[in-house]
Ligand SMILES: Nc1ncnc2c1ncn2[C@@H]1O[C@H](COP(=O)(O)OP(=O)(O)OP(=O)(O)O)[C@@H](O)[C@H]1O
């Protein structure tokens with residue numbers, strides 16, 4: 327082991343240079359440009375763009391709506407995905423491969439197709455309503471499309487794999503005898519879940535929450551197709567600013583705000599998780 | 607002394623295969639009992655049943671007079687040291703040792719006191735705050751012991767607790783573990799497939815084979831009076847000679863074997879096919895001098911030098927083998943050696959007739 331660890335030559339780090347360069351070019355540069363545009367007014371550097379955007383009550387409505395959508399999407403995905411990951415980890419062999427394929431396959435489909443699929447399912451005479459009526463749960467078709475309930479159904483469905491997979495990966499690695507050990511030490515099921523299972527799955531939960539939150543806070547196509555234009559989130563605001571209003575500063579400001587929000591949540595949740603793990 | 611732990615007629619099947627077959631066993635208060643047997647004979651399965659992690663298909667287990675069948679695993683107060691320890695990787699050494707106390711809702715100050723007492727006992731006090739991943743194998747083993755003992759269990763089950771350690775460390779840990787359990791007067795069931803370990807540590811040994819107990823006895827009896835050919839073969843080495851009883855009178859037998867006539871004590875009919883066995887250290891070079899001795903002339907095949915002794919191997923027909931232990935400095939010349947042993951040291955087992 328020690329011999330193998332010494333094998334790489336001191337210069338090996340340089341091999342990462344091309345990858346770093348590409349990453350810088352593709353990610354860092356556009357973000358810097360975005361920041362620059364958001365701070366650039368007619369006469370030079372200015373914060374007027376931020377003052378204008380954050381001064382409007384409407385912007386705060388949009389920010390609130392965006393955060394609420396991301397929050398509920400993440401929460402529902404977590405509530406559904408956490409037990410689903412355990413169920414998936416309990417299956418074996420071919421059944422497990424099949425289920426993982428069923429989770430992954432939709433990812434190869436464009437989000438537009440999936441969102442459009444949901445518009446078909448959620449319409450007044452769509453499958454969902456027909457099932458509801460056939461089962462006698464409702465008499466008349468429910469209004470689902472262009473409602474927040476419909477949006478949540480669609481968006482959680484589309485982002486659920488991003489919650490299940492990271493949690494599943496962690497659950498699969500937990501030694502099942504840890505549960506046995508906890509039980510023989512006198513721990514009841516709830517105690518063992520809180521003291522053993524939960525802390526050990528926390529890294530997977532953080533990964534899943536981070537992924538789903540960042541995806542849903544920035545979602546554009548799904549709210550647009552399932553809710554229409556009058557439902558404005560930060561993403562749709564950005565698009566409107568760039569595409570229709572020809573106001574790149576407003577778009578950039580909204581973009582930076584969106585980035586700051588998702589960064590805050592991602593970093594915050596990782597920090598919380600680390601703290602939770604550190605206290606025994 | 608009544609039985610502290612009483613196992614009656616326990617059976618367990620996994621699909622078609624019977625893993626435990628109507629097994630009964632009693633363990634006394636404070637006794638150290640080893641379960642010794644080959645891989646797959648059901649040792650871990652029996653421990654899991656005792657711990658309540660697995661339900662038996664039939665049978666009854668009582669501990670200190672209480673029927674365990676009704677108690678779920680977390681109410682049984684049976685400590686377990688798992689095969690690869692199963693320590694909680696997200697907790698420190700102290701967190702692991704205190705886990706059971708916390709599960710029982712013991713007050714924080716008491717937990718701290720008990721944890722330091724145990725860490726003192728297993729000589730890990732300076733490492734209380736360490737992460738589990740930063741411990742050596744021997745240290746992990748001691749944490750696992752301390753964790754299981756912290757809640758003061760009525761019985762401790764140890765599933766090959768030392769098998770992951772290298773030989774030298776294992777021998778030190780054996781002594782340490784035995785002393786600790788004796789000091790606490792703890793009743794222990796110790797699973798191993800290492801016969802030397804079982805012989806060295808146990809008050810009694812239960813030799814298991816295919817879900818049954820072949821023999822339950824003290825280490826001395828297991829070694830010198832193995833009840834079946836399986837125990838004979840599994841524990842220690844021996845000279846094996848297949849033969850036929852040619853003379854049987856007043857409890858003395860004469861056997862005809864490929865190496866010559868051999869005498870033994872026992873009751874068999876004339877013409878019975880038997881297996882005769884002798885432990886290596888019972889055999890001495892030299893011809894049988896009087897009626898108390900018996901012997902053969904052994905054609906020599908090879909010798910193995912083992913440091914403290916020298917092993918001589920004889921050339922015998924397939925199925926038979928001869929092993930003689932002599933002092934290391936012994937000079938062996940020639941290609942045949944007369945050997946002898948006491949008639950009462952010949953072990954005789956019936957050989958099932960194969961049709
Ligand atoms: N959950 C299970 N399902 C099916 N078969 C099992 C299960 N657990 C154990 N077995 C089988 O039962 C038999 C006994 O297993 P057990 O683990 O008790 O053996 P062991 O004596 O502890 O062996 P080792 O020394 O290798 O640990 C084995 O053949 C094993 O394959």
Ligand SMILES: [Mg+2]
Pocket residue numbers: 649650651689765
């Ligand atoms: Mg085992």
